[in-house]
Amino acid sequence: MNPASSTRGTVKERADIALNDDFLRNAVRFTTDRLRSGKKVASTEHGNWEEWRERGRQIRLHTIAHLDYYLNLFVENARSNGVHVHFADNAVEATDIVMTIARQKEAQSVIKSKSMVSEEVHINQALELSGIEAIESDLGEYIIQLAGEGPSHIVIPAIHKNRYQIAELLSEDAGETLEPDTTILAGYVRRKLRQKFLEADIGMTGCNFAIAETGSMVLFENEGNARMVTTVPKTQITLMGMERIVPSWADLEVMATLLPRSATGQRLTMYMSGITGPKRTVDADGPEEMHIIIVDNGRSQQLGDPEFQELLNCIRCGACLNVCPVYRQIGGHSYGGTYSGPIGAVLTPALNKNVAEWDDIASASSLCGACYEACPVKIPLHDMLVSLRRRKVERGHGDKLEALGMRGFATLMANSKRFALAMRLGKIAQKPFVHNSGIHLKLGPLKGWNTYRVAPTLANHSFRDQWKELSAETAAQPKTIDPAVRQRMEQVLADRQHNKSTSRTGGESHE
């Protein structure tokens, strides 16, 4: 297992590998198409989607604004339920806590259900270094664990692999040839894992939501493996991002509507488990001992940051990945971190405050806003990407050539006479390169553009050069305005005036 393999090089270099991998691109397209159309159907069918999105957003905004309070409440309640609660400031602390528990229990093997936080802190590597077997029981996670890779999608970790590649991996694992048939492959893994479940000393889970009012943790899943992880082994360890809190079970209802519909287009998830403490004497099953590790690892740095606090609202549904036209082309590993797609492009740099090492991950976006539109809690990822770019520039880590170009741009655009002159000069300068009224030159900044396109030429006469004539011509034969049209315009003006006097800012949008 080598998670570092996906973080080598620059975004561009990693993207180039993906762009040349047709298997990967087809697999990503195939599954994201299915997920996003599922989501479209599920949100339309819901009937009140926009209203629920807003409710979801409000719940998350409120919770994060009062995170101290709700986190304390959660911890108090969880402790009184008999849960051992730990806090980890960073990845090292989180793995240390896990290792301490594992040593106490003399654990030989840990069975896991899907947890992005565990990927984030690289728990499997830590366990394996100490000779403890870590087994992923989520099918997708099992596959990437075999392949020695990190997840390339928040919800579908092995999204980049097709059926045949998966059959190959599993055949190798099985020591016999398995047909590339989903039922056969899943059947094999199920049989294999059954034994592992019985042998495991520790069950490790993530946490979709933590309910402050009762100190419970809630897991959403489709395979039933998380339920096994939380019932069979004697000890349970849950890794939880510190922002996973919701105040109440009533709030969970909103999340339980938003999350599966956004993630996979399901109305409800197959299994939703709410766990409130270890096994009591009256319970038929459950762990005898339960630990929850609340992981910060850069999250608290977003608190109080007006540009990034909303990042903590994320419910990890993956909807932003499924609609992202960039993710579609380059897959998840190109992002170089545990989290990929638009949320990863913001989260990875935000969690690791070292601006100089941000690479160009925030630049790998066309800022199309599809992520924002898809997000069930309306996180403005497209604005955050711009904020990241700006901070990098402000702190002097911008590209030198680009900075020079931007200064030139500002000089040019500061004054319309200069801009007009530049257009005229440009027309002369472009002459040697124009061929069939297009520019095909593959040099300098035009190289990338013209590898895929023919560049247009500057017009013979710019609009401003034509303006005098054009306006004289249209003014010569004035048409009368339809009174109904005039009335509408006057109404808009009056409404605007009204808005201005009623709102202090006056900057109402006209939507």
Next chain:
Amino acid sequence: MKVSLFITCLSDAIYPKVGEAMVRLLAAHGIQLDFPPVQTCCGQPSYNSGYWDETRTAARTILKAFQSSDFVVSPSGSCTYMIHHYPELFKDEPEYLALAHELESKTYEFTQFLVKVLGITDIGAAFPYKVTYHPSCHGSRLLGIKDEPIALLNHVQGLELVPLPFAEDCCGFGGTFAVKMADISGAMVTEKVDHIKETEAEVLVGLDMACLMNIAGNLRHRGEQVRVMHLAELLYEGVSVR
């Protein structure tokens, strides 16, 4: 009432025909556009790249240009949306901040202005071709322009509007993104053009010349004959030939 044209630097320099079409179409409805020549660029290239001081320099020309306008109309949803960032950009400059709020409330993208302000959906055009429409991201997602262009297109006589598969997917332009991440952007525009070809449309129409420049460039690179037009051009051609 003063209705001013915010031409955008791209249409000014490369696609003046789009501005001309807007001027003539609106003049035919009794609206004589005004063109304040001090405008340059809305500042989007530098804004999106994180260079906000440079952005303010460009943006000031826009704020000054339209101080006395009642309505500002632009052929680009993206540049129109850029104006919505001005209050944030000028939050520490009270004088410009007031102008920014004011400009934000009075700036419209072309189809928004036609349909939402003027109430015109039938411009009296005929255009007997098979047309597909690419909704640009900023206009459709961030300004919410979805029905306006469709209403206008549906009223054009003889026009056959064919749906574009994956229409809402970005064409891959993204300003400096197309240069910085050229291969990713190239893959995106290639897929966009694949879908345009699937429609067998003769004409691709849109509301943003930057996106259309990107798509047209790839079409041409691949030797495809599809004609690429801004909706204003299409409508103007449609009324001229009648």
